[in-house]
Amino acid sequence: MRVPSTVSVTENLNAPVxxxxxxxxxxxxGDRILHExxxxxxIPTLWFARESIQQALTLVREQTFAGxxxxxxxxxxxxxxxxxxxxxxxxxxxxTVVYHLMSFSGNADLRLKVPLFDDDLHLPxxxxxxxxxxxxxxxxxxxxxxxxxxxxxxxxxxxPPTWEGHALRKEHPARATEMEPFTLDDAQTDIEQExxxxxxxxxxxxxxxxxxxxMFLNLGPNHPSVHGAFRIAVxxxxxxxxxxxxxxxxxxxxxxKMGERQSWHTFIPYTDRIDYLGGVMNNLPYVMAVEKxxxxxxxxxxxxxxxxxxxxxxxxxxxxxxxxxxxxxxxxSPIFYMFVERERIFNxxxxxxxxRMHPGWFRIGGVAQDLPxxxxxxxRELLDxxxxxxxxxxxxxxxxxxxxxxxxxxxxxxxxxAFDWGxxxxxxxxxxxxxxxxxxxxxxxxxxxxxxxxxxxxxxxxDRCAVRVEEMRQSLRIIxxxxxxxxxxxxxxxxxxxxxxxxxxxxxxxxxxxNHFLSVSWGPVIPPNEVSMSIEATKGINSYYLISDxxxxxxxxxxxxPSFAHLQMIPAIxxxxxxxxxxxxxxxxDFVMADVDR
Amino acid sequence: xxxxxxxxxxxxxxxxxxxxxxAVVAVVGxxxxxxxxxxxxxxxxxKNLPFESGIVSVGSAQFHTTIHFYLPAILFIIFDLEVVFLxxxxxxxxxxxxAGFIEIAIFISVLLIALLYLARVxxxxxxxxxxxxxxxTMVGPGGVTNRKEFKL
Amino acid sequence: MNWSLESAETxxxxxRGGSEMDEFIRRNVMMVKLEDMVAWGRKNSIxxxxxxxxxxxxxxxxxxxxxxxxxxxxxxxxxxxxxQADMIVIAGTVFRKMAPVVKQLYDxxxxxxxxxxxxxxxxxxxxxxxYSVVQGVDKxxxxxxxxxxxxxxxxxxxxxLLLLQESIxxxxxxxxxxxxEQGIIQREENEVQRVIRGPERIAATELRSPDEV
Numbered sequence: 036m037r038v039p040s041t042v043s044v045t046e047n048l049n050a051p052v053x054x055x056x057x058x059x060x061x062x063x064x065g066d067r068i069l070h071e072x073x074x075x076x077x078i079p080t081l082w083f084a085r086e087s088i089q090q091a092l093t094l095v096r097e098q099t100f101a102g103x104x105x106x107x108x109x110x111x112x113x114x115x116x117x118x119x120x121x122x123x124x125x126x127x128x129x130x131t132v133v134y135h136l137m138s139f140s141g142n143a144d145l146r147l148k149v150p151l152f153d154d155d156l157h158l159p160x161x162x163x164x165x166x167x168x169x170x171x172x173x174x175x176x177x178x179x180x181x182x183x184x185x186x187x188x189x190x191x192x193x194x195p196p197t198w199e200g201h202a203l204r205k206e207h208p209a210r211a212t213e214m215e216p217f218t219l220d221d222a223q224t225d226i227e228q229e230x231x232x233x234x235x236x237x238x239x240x241x242x243x244x245x246x247x248x249x250m251f252l253n254l255g256p257n258h259p260s261v262h263g264a265f266r267i268a269v270x271x272x273x274x275x276x277x278x279x280x281x282x283x284x285x286x287x288x289x290x291x292k293m294g295e296r297q298s299w300h301t302f303i304p305y306t307d308r309i310d311y312l313g314g315v316m317n318n319l320p321y322v323m324a325v326e327k328x329x330x331x332x333x334x335x336x337x338x339x340x341x342x343x344x345x346x347x348x349x350x351x352x353x354x355x356x357x358x359x360x361x362x363x364x365x366x367x368s369p370i371f372y373m374f375v376e377r378e379r380i381f382n383x384x385x386x387x388x389x390x391r392m393h394p395g396w397f398r399i400g401g402v403a404q405d406l407p408x409x410x411x412x413x414x415r416e417l418l419d420x421x422x423x424x425x426x427x428x429x430x431x432x433x434x435x436x437x438x439x440x441x442x443x444x445x446x447x448x449x450x451x452x453a454f455d456w457g458x459x460x461x462x463x464x465x466x467x468x469x470x471x472x473x474x475x476x477x478x479x480x481x482x483x484x485x486x487x488x489x490x491x492x493x494x495x496x497x498d499r500c501a502v503r504v505e506e507m508r509q510s511l512r513i514i515x516x517x518x519x520x521x522x523x524x525x526x527x528x529x530x531x532x533x534x535x536x537x538x539x540x541x542x543x544x545x546x547x548x549x550n551h552f553l554s555v556s557w558g559p560v561i562p563p564n565e566v567s568m569s570i571e572a573t574k575g576i577n578s579y580y581l582i583s584d585x586x587x588x589x590x591x592x593x594x595x596x597p598s599f600a601h602l603q604m605i606p607a608i609x610x611x612x613x614x615x616x617x618x619x620x621x622x623x624x625d626f627v628m629a630d631v632d633r
Numbered sequence: 634x635x636x637x638x639x640x641x642x643x644x645x646x647x648x649x650x651x652x653x654x655x656a657v658v659a660v661v662g663x664x665x666x667x668x669x670x671x672x673x674x675x676x677x678x679x680k681n682l683p684f685e686s687g688i689v690s691v692g693s694a695q696f697h698t699t700i701h702f703y704l705p706a707i708l709f710i711i712f713d714l715e716v717v718f719l720x721x722x723x724x725x726x727x728x729x730x731x732a733g734f735i736e737i738a739i740f741i742s743v744l745l746i747a748l749l750y751l752a753r754v755x756x757x758x759x760x761x762x763x764x765x766x767x768x769x770t771m772v773g774p775g776g777v778t779n780r781k782e783f784k785l
Numbered sequence: 786m787n788w789s790l791e792s793a794e795t796x797x798x799x800x801r802g803g804s805e806m807d808e809f810i811r812r813n814v815m816m817v818k819l820e821d822m823v824a825w826g827r828k829n830s831i832x833x834x835x836x837x838x839x840x841x842x843x844x845x846x847x848x849x850x851x852x853x854x855x856x857x858x859x860x861x862x863x864x865x866x867x868x869q870a871d872m873i874v875i876a877g878t879v880f881r882k883m884a885p886v887v888k889q890l891y892d893x894x895x896x897x898x899x900x901x902x903x904x905x906x907x908x909x910x911x912x913x914x915x916y917s918v919v920q921g922v923d924k925x926x927x928x929x930x931x932x933x934x935x936x937x938x939x940x941x942x943x944x945x946l947l948l949l950q951e952s953i954x955x956x957x958x959x960x961x962x963x964x965x966e967q968g969i970i971q972r973e974e975n976e977v978q979r980v981i982r983g984p985e986r987i988a989a990t991e992l993r994s995p996d997e998v
Contacts, residue, residue, distance in 0.1 A: 247699035255686020311840035611763030677892035687886035
C-alpha cells in the first residue's frame with residue numbers, strides 16, 4: 036500500500052511558477068488557506084473557503100509569478116464527497132469544487148478546491164476571469180446542483196432541459212434499468228420538443244433591429260456539417276451571423292458516472308469511445324493515471340508500442356478531419372481518397388489489436404498482447420506510400436485557390452483568445468504558440484523521439500488545417516523511429532496490480548492465478564489517492580482526474596476533453612461572418628461530439 | 634377568296650391552339666390525379682412540420698429581410714432590361730444595318746461604363762465588414778511557418 | 786450471328802414446336818406483374834438519410850466510401866432531408882435528449898420508409914446501461930433490420946442492407962388508397978440470421994492465432 040509521501044509541498048514542486056504562486060498565496064491568505072493537500076501527481080492543491088476563492092482566483096489570474104502566469108483555466112469540476120472514506124487531513128466537505136489552472140509559459144499546474152455543504156450549495160462565478168468557465172459551471176450545475184452566483188445563463192447543458200435531478204450526485208441512479216422505463220409517445224415528444232425549442236430572449240437576443248428582422252435558424256442536431264449530434268441556434272440578419280448559441284448534450288453517455296460503477300480494468304473500453312476517432316490513444320491517459328496511483332513502471336517495449344499505436348490513430352483522426360474539412364468547404368472528392376488511407380491504417384491496427392475503431396487494447400501495466408510476427412512489414416509499407424499521398428493531398432486541398440479564399444481570414448483568433456477560451460492542441464499552435472504536451476511534459480517515452488512541432492501565424496481555419504497536416508507528417512516520423520528501434524522485452528509489467536497479469540505466469544503460479552481472477556472479476560484494488568494525467572490527444576489536451584477511495588472502482592472519474600472548450604468559442608469567433616463561413620469554422624475546429632459530451 | 638383563306642388559316646391556328654391547350658390540361662391533370670390517388674395515406678404526428686434538423690422552428694418563414702438584398706436585385710433588374718432591349722435588336726439585326734449596330738454599341742457601352750463604376754465603388758462586393766477586416770490583417774501567406782525538411 | 790450470354794444451368798433449352806419469333810420473344814421480352822416490378826424497383830434503390838449519431842456513423846461513412854461502396858447496392862444518393870430519403874440508419878447510441886429529434890425525423894420521412902438499427906447501442910443500449918441512454922431504438926421506432934457490432938464493420942452494414950433488400954423484395958404494398966386493401970403484405974417471413982448461420986458458425990473449429998499478421 037503506497038501512502039502519500041510526507042514531504043511538504045514545496046519540495047515536490049519543480050516548477051518555479053508553481054512555487055512562486057503557492058508562496059504568494061500563502062503570504063496573502065495565510066490562515067485562510069484551509070489545507071494544502073498532497074496528491075501523487077505532485078500538483079500543488081490548495082483548499083480555500085467560499086469567501087476567499089474569488090479573491091484567490093483573481094490573484095492567480097492577474098499576477099505574474101517568477102515572470103510567468105497561469106494563463107488557462109484547464110478544468111472546473113466538482114466531487115461528491117459524501118460517501119468517501121479516505122480523506123484524512125482534508126477539510127470537511129460534502130461537495131468540493133475543483134479549479135485546475137495551467138501555466139503554459141511556466142509549464143506547471145495548480146489546483147484550488149472549495150468545500151461546500153449540501154444545504155448551502157452556491158459559489159461565486161469565475162466567468163468574469165476566464166470566459167471558458169461558462170460551460171464548465173453550467174455542467175457542474177447540471178451534474179451536481181451547485182449554483183454559481185452571477186453566471187449569465189445557468190441552464191442545463193448536457194442533460195435534457197426537462198430532466199429532474201442531478202446526475203453525478205451519489206443518490207442519482209446510474210443505470211437506465213434502475214429508472215423508469217423509457218417511453219416516447221406523441222404527447223411526450225411534444226413536451227420535449229417544446230423544451231428544446233430555442234428561446235432567443237433567454238440568451239439576450241433581440242427579435243429585430245431597427246433595420247430588419249432576424250431569422251433564428253437551427254443548425255440542428257441532424258445536419259451533415261456539424262459532425263455529429265450538435266446544435267447551433269443562429270441569429271441571422273439575411274446571410275450574416277449576428278449571434279450563435281451552441282447547444283450540446285445530444286451525445287451524453289455518462290462516461291463519468293460509468294467510471295464509478297465499472298472497475299478500474301473494465302472501464303477501459305468506455306475510454307475508447309470518448310473520442311471515437313482516437314481509438315487506443317484514449318486509453319493512454321487513463322491507464323497512465325491508474326499506473327501512477329498504483330506505482331507501476333511499464334517496460335520500455337510497452338512505451339514504444341503505445342507511442343506507435345497512438346501516432347497511427349493520430350494520423351487516422353487527422354485524415355478524417357482533413358477529408359471532412361475539404362468536404363464542408365465544397366470539395367467532395369478528397370474525402371474518398373483519405374478514407375482509403377484510413378482503411379490501410381485500420382488494416383495494420385486490426386492485425387495488431389484485433390479491432391478497427393475501438394480496440395481497447397491498452398491495459399493497466401502494459402498492453403493486451405505482444406506484437407504479432409511480421410508486424411514491421413505492413414508498417415514499412417505504410418511509411419513508403421504515405422508521404423507521397425500527403426503531398427498529393429497538399430496539391431489537391433491545401434493549395435486549392437477556392438479553399439484558400441474560403442478559409443483564410445475566417446475564424447481567426449489570437450493566442451490570448453485561445454488561452455481565455457481554453458483552446459489547446461492544433462488550435463493553439465495555429466496561433467503561433469509552440470506548445471505540445473509531448474515535448475513540454477514528455478510521457479510514455481516521447482522524450483526519446485525526434486520530431487517537430489508545427490506552428491502557423493494567423494490562427495484562421497486554413498492554418499489549423501495546415502498545422503494538422505504537418506502533424507501527420509511528424510507522426511509518420513515517430514512511427515518510423517518506433518519501427519526502427521522497437522526494444523525487446525515484456526509487453527506487460529510484473530507489478531502485482533497489473534490487470535490482467537501475464538498469462539504464462541498465471542498458468543504456472545497459483546498466486547498469480549488468484550490475482551488474475553480477482554482483478555478481472557472483482558477489480559484491482561488501487562490505493563486511495565488522487566491523480567491527474569494529461570496527454571496531447573488528437574484534438575488537444577485530454578486529461579483524466581481520478582480519485583481512488585481504496586476500492587476496485589474509481590470514486591470519481593473526471594475526463595477533461597479538449598473539444599468541450601473548443602465549441603464554446605464558436606460564437607466569439609464567428610460573429611459578423613456569413614453562414615458559409617460558420618460551416619468552415621466548425622469544420623476547422625476538429626471536434627468529436629463524444630469528446631464534448633462524454 | 635382571300636378572306637376565306639384567312640378564315641381557314643385562323644381556324645386552323647385556333648384549332649391547333651385549342652388541341653394544345655387541351656393536351657396540356659390533360660397531362661397536368663393526369664399527373665396530379667394519379668399522384669393523388671396512388672400510394673398509401675399515412676399520417677404521423679410531426680409529418681407536416683417543416684424540417685429544421687429535427688427541432689421545431691422559431692419564428693415564421695415570412696419576415697422582413699434586410700434591405701441589403703435589395704441592391705443586387707435592383708441592379709439585376711436594370712441589366713436584365715438591357716438584355717430585353719438587346720433581344721429585340723437581335724431580331725432585326727439585318728434590317729437595322731450598320732446604323733443600328735452603332736446605336737446598340739453606344740447603348741451597351743453606356744451601360745458597361747455604369748457597370749465598371751459599380752464594380753469600382755464597391756456596390757457588387759458582398760463581403761461583410763468583418764470579413765474584409767480579417768483579410769486585411771492577415772500575416773503572411775498562411776500555412777505552417779516553421780516547416781523543417783526531414784528525411785523519413 | 787445472334788448470340789446471348791447465359792449460364793449453362795439456367796439457360797432453357799429451345800422448345801420443340803416453337804417458331805423463331807417465339808424464341809426471340811422468350812429471350813428478350815420479360816412478362817411480370819406490376820406489383821413485382823414495383824417491389825423490385827423499390828428494393829434496389831433505397832436512398833439512405835444522412836443521419837448519424839455516434840461512432841457507428843464513422844463506420845457507416847466508411848461504408849459509403851470507395852473501399853466498401855454502398856452505392857453499388859442502390860443506396861446511391863445520401864439525402865440530407867428526410868423528405869427525399871427512404872431509409873434511416875440509426876447509427877450510434879440513442880440518447881434521451883436526442884430521442885424526440887429522432888422521432889420527429891422518422892415522422893418526417895415519407896412512406897415507404899425503413900429503419901436499420903446499427904450497432905449495439907441502437908439495438909439495445911449496448912454497453913451503456915446509463916441514465917441518459919435509451920436502451921434500444923426499438924423502444925420508440927419500428928426497426929426492420931438489426932446490425933450488431935460495436936461498431937459493426939462496414940461489411941456488416943452491407944449485409945444488413947442486403948437483408949433489408951431481400952425483405953423489401955418480399956413486401957407488397959397496395960397500389961392506391963382508394964382500391965386494394967391497406968397495409969403492407971409480407972409474402973415470406975423474414976428469417977432469423979442466427980438460426981440460418983448457426984450450424985456454419987458452430988462447425989468452425991480452426992481459429993486463427995493472433996500471433997501472425
